[in-house]
Amino acid sequence: MKRVFSWQNGILALSSLIALAAFSWPLFAPALPEAAELAAPVLAVALLPLLIVVIGLVLEGAISGPKQLAMLATLAGLAAGTRIATSGIGGFELVFVVVILGGRAFGVRYGLLLGILSIAASSLFFGGIGPWTSFQMISVGWVGALAGLGSARSSKTRRSEVFGLASYALIASYGFGLIMNLWFWPFAVGPQTSISYSPDASLIENLGSFFFYSLATSTLTWDTVRAISTAVVILAVGQPILAILRRAKI
Numbered sequence: 441m442k443r444v445f446s447w448q449n450g451i452l453a454l455s456s457l458i459a460l461a462a463f464s465w466p467l468f469a470p471a472l473p474e475a476a477e478l479a480a481p482v483l484a485v486a487l488l489p490l491l492i493v494v495i496g497l498v499l500e501g502a503i504s505g506p507k508q509l510a511m512l513a514t515l516a517g518l519a520a521g522t523r524i525a526t527s528g529i530g531g532f533e534l535v536f537v538v539v540i541l542g543g544r545a546f547g548v549r550y551g552l553l554l555g556i557l558s559i560a561a562s563s564l565f566f567g568g569i570g571p572w573t574s575f576q577m578i579s580v581g582w583v584g585a586l587a588g589l590g591s592a593r594s595s596k597t598r599r600s601e602v603f604g605l606a607s608y609a610l611i612a613s614y615g616f617g618l619i620m621n622l623w624f625w626p627f628a629v630g631p632q633t634s635i636s637y638s639p640d641a642s643l644i645e646n647l648g649s650f651f652f653y654s655l656a657t658s659t660l661t662w663d664t665v666r667a668i669s670t671a672v673v674i675l676a677v678g679q680p681i682l683a684i685l686r687r688a689k690i
Contacts, residue, residue, distance in 0.1 A: 452552075456582070459578045463578075463579075463623045466626045466637055467646065467647070508550075511688055512554060515538055515554055516557040516558050517561065518538050519535045519538035519558035519561075520561035520562035522534040522538060524565055532666070533669070533670075534673060535558055535559075536580075536583060536616075536666065536670040537670055538558065539580060540583065540587040540605055540609055540612070541587075541605070542554045543584035543587035543591070544587045544588060544682060545591065545685035545686050545689060547588045548585045548586075548588035548591070549588075551581075551584030551585045554584045555581035556577045556581040559580050560573075563576070572620075572624070575623055576620065579620055580616070583616060587608060597678075602682070605674050606671040606674045606675045607671070609667065609670040610670075613667035614664075616663070617659060617662065618654055618663075622650065628657070635650075635652045635653040635656065637649065
């Protein structure tokens, strides 16, 4: 029987916890917005070695041969291409379609790697590499990884599975927006507004301010467009594409 728990999985889980702490630092490490802005590039650079370790571990467990490696390159290129082609159109981004379907077809580790590489490739093309890039790579990697949960039990693609993935796409799109907002929020709107981060406020007060900040800046606009467009496309093409990917996996 294949081991579910291994030292690689343990390190990947620990890496995800460290990354989650990097995203959510405003909730437990009070800092003035000015100090936070200075710390953001340092935090982003500190995540890069973590990403390298994760990629190495995932490559060992997710890629079983040159065929799957070629498929990974193809899917990452396709995901990067869709992001380049659709990014900036009011939140209409189809990169999640490729990452979610790829993760579902090939599994958790594969989905994690696909998400990371998709953002890396498209960011290099854009020239839009900055403190946000590491956070985007990790969060989209999580989207792909969670889509892969239960993939081993689903060898045949059914309409109900596609409906489940479309529902997941809605949740993942809003979750992505929230977690990407969180690390950036302390210095996004300055210290003097009703939705600003306050180092002196309680956790509940800051969570309330963060909720209204996200609602005003992305949840009702970009995140909603991303969620609906991703879910609709998965409903439209998910079943045949998943069937093709699963045949390629054999």
